[in-house]
Amino acid sequence: MTQLHPPQGEDARGTADSGGGAAPVVPVRDIPQATVTRLATYLRVLGALAEAGTLIVSSEELASAAGVGSAKLRKDLSFLGPNGVRGVGYDVVRLQSRIENALGLDRGHRVVLVGVGNLGRALARYPGFDRRGFTMAGLFDADPTIVGTRVGDLVVRHVDVLEEDARELGATIGVVATPEEVAQHVCDLLVRSGVRSVLSFAPIELAVPAHVEVRRVDLAVEMQVLSFNSTRHDELVRTADGTRASGLTRVSTQRSARRTQTGKAGPLGPAVTRNGSVIAP
Numbered sequence: 077m078t079q080l081h082p083p084q085g086e087d088a089r090g091t092a093d094s095g096g097g098a099a100p101v102v103p104v105r106d107i108p109q110a111t112v113t114r115l116a117t118y119l120r121v122l123g124a125l126a127e128a129g130t131l132i133v134s135s136e137e138l139a140s141a142a143g144v145g146s147a148k149l150r151k152d153l154s155f156l157g158p159n160g161v162r163g164v165g166y167d168v169v170r171l172q173s174r175i176e177n178a179l180g181l182d183r184g185h186r187v188v189l190v191g192v193g194n195l196g197r198a199l200a201r202y203p204g205f206d207r208r209g210f211t212m213a214g215l216f217d218a219d220p221t222i223v224g225t226r227v228g229d230l231v232v233r234h235v236d237v238l239e240e241d242a243r244e245l246g247a248t249i250g251v252v253a254t255p256e257e258v259a260q261h262v263c264d265l266l267v268r269s270g271v272r273s274v275l276s277f278a279p280i281e282l283a284v285p286a287h288v289e290v291r292r293v294d295l296a297v298e299m300q301v302l303s304f305n306s307t308r309h310d311e312l313v314r315t316a317d318g319t320r321a322s323g324l325t326r327v328s329t330q331r332s333a334r335r336t337q338t339g340k341a342g343p344l345g346p347a348v349t350r351n352g353s354v355i356a357p
């Protein structure tokens with residue numbers, strides 16, 4: 077806890093953050109998408125800190141654990157209004173609740189999952205969603221050998237009752253883990269039930285009305301990005317070595333070293349990648 081963020085608002089006057097539930101100064105819709113993604117990462121780190129009993133964290137520590145630069149972290153957090161106390165740091169619990177508020181997590185989300193196969197079953201059993209404000213409320217499948225079985229605390233329901241049950245369950249997020257051939261049909265049922273957010277693992281584009289947002293998860297794409305970054309990193313190191321050998325500037329080496337530094341395991345473990353994205357533990 078050494079280097080702290082610059083003062084902002086009331087914090088510049090040396091007073092503590094006025095409270096976790098305060099409304100963000102920037103309307104949530106104006107927070108850039110990349111910042112939203114990093115806010116989720118900060119939240120994960122803060123959760124681990126809170127569990128470890130940490131009360132205050134500096135921007136340097138938080139940035140390092142999240143795998144980003146501290147300037148970027150301060151900029152990201154500035155979207156939420158005044159945070160922290162100069163010379164002291166961020167109050168872990170207050171910052172957690174600020175970010176939860178901005179991400180809409182304080183309302184809590186009820187999730188229904190369709191397709192209780194290999195992937196769906198693993199997702200349904202994952203206890204981490206609950207800890208982060210997402211309650212798995214309903215599981216649906218079409219296979220008669222799966223319908224009626226218990227996965228975790230839930231009994232799998234038939235997809236025929238998805239539309240009605242998802243509405244009754246108050247679902248706000250629908251997860252599609254079915255084969256691609258039926259994914260659009262399942263997505264349509266979710267939309268008709270009133271779900272506004274769909275997370276799809278099916279490898280196809282889903283058509284939805286304007287008021288519904290779809291996010292597609294594709295681990296192969298993530299691995300392709302990792303492959304590209306790794307190749308680029310190797311090239312940079314090779315270029316830097318060549319440049320050094322010919323007595324020229326070491327800019328590339330410094331750049332790649334900096335990237336490696338931000339990508340190293342932080343105090344909270346090795347889950348942080350070079351560009352700051354995180355596979356949740």
Ligand SMILES: NC(=O)c1ccc[n+]([C@@H]2O[C@H](COP(=O)([O-])OP(=O)(O)OC[C@H]3O[C@@H](n4cnc5c(N)ncnc54)[C@H](O)[C@@H]3O)[C@@H](O)[C@H]2O)c1
Nearest residue numbers: 191192193194195217218219253254255258278293294295
């Ligand atoms: N995005 C990724 O990185 C990633 C990784 C793995 C799998 N996937 C995709 O996730 C999906 C599921 O993969 P999996 O390995 O779990 O497949 P799986 O075959 O094990 O499971 C699919 C489940 O969907 C059910 N299903 C089929 N038709 C249905 C319908 N009309 N309504 C409700 N349920 C129905 C099946 O009964 C089965 O239980 C596939 O589309 C796969 O391509 C994506």
